[in-house]
Amino acid sequence: MQPSIVLQKIRSGQTVITAKSCYTDPELVEMIASSGFDAVWICLEHKRVDVAMVYSLIQACRLGGADAFIRVRPSNYTDVLHLIEAGARGIMLPRVKHPDEAREVVRAMKFPPLGARGFDGIHAEADFGRIPPAEYLAKANDENFLAVQIEEPEVVPHIDEIAAIPGVDVLFVGPSDLTLGLGKFGKTDDPEMRAILEKVVTACKRHGKVAAIPCSSEQVKSYHAMGFRFFNVISDFRCVSTGMKAARAAVEI
Structure with missing residues (x-):
């Protein structure tokens, strides 16, 4: 089993740097993963991706030496199991409004006594059956991480309770949806938004x-000074879009 790079960084007090992949191209994902990022954020919330392709994207992360960090659809938490078994190290849970939603996913991700996950030790996570079951059970619980997104105004009163849940490792703020829900889209420096960020850090x-x-x-530096330790700083879309604009502007006559 490949250990989680993100958890290694978290447990040693280091900063986590990730990149987002917007396109379902395993070669591109492998290139991102091999560029020095700790994890590649792959979104299944806003895209419908064939299961075989999802497996290929997870495999590309493994080959590139980064954690596969999968954002699942909020309406179907049963999707978690096959992603973890395929080798995804992290799960991102979007649109959370209540702590019970996070508890449900922890139960799906963790073997007893931490959760209620069922055993099937033949997949990539278990080194295709080559890890002894007892060792696999212990490692799986220790190497999988859950990030709960803080992006709904309804979740704000529950931030501390969610942070207290065993099995929740990261509180991942979604600034766009959070400011949208607050009626202040894009105003990340608004006092109400800053207060929520401080609440998350605390x-x-x-x-x-x-x-x-x-x-x-x-x-990154300003958020790091506030207390954030985990940053997604780029996406393939942004790289392509910025590069295309720059290339076209450079030859303007």
């Missing part, structure tokens, strides 16, 4: 969890 510090946020590379 809850994470209190319960030994990690605060995460997507941002530009220029914003």
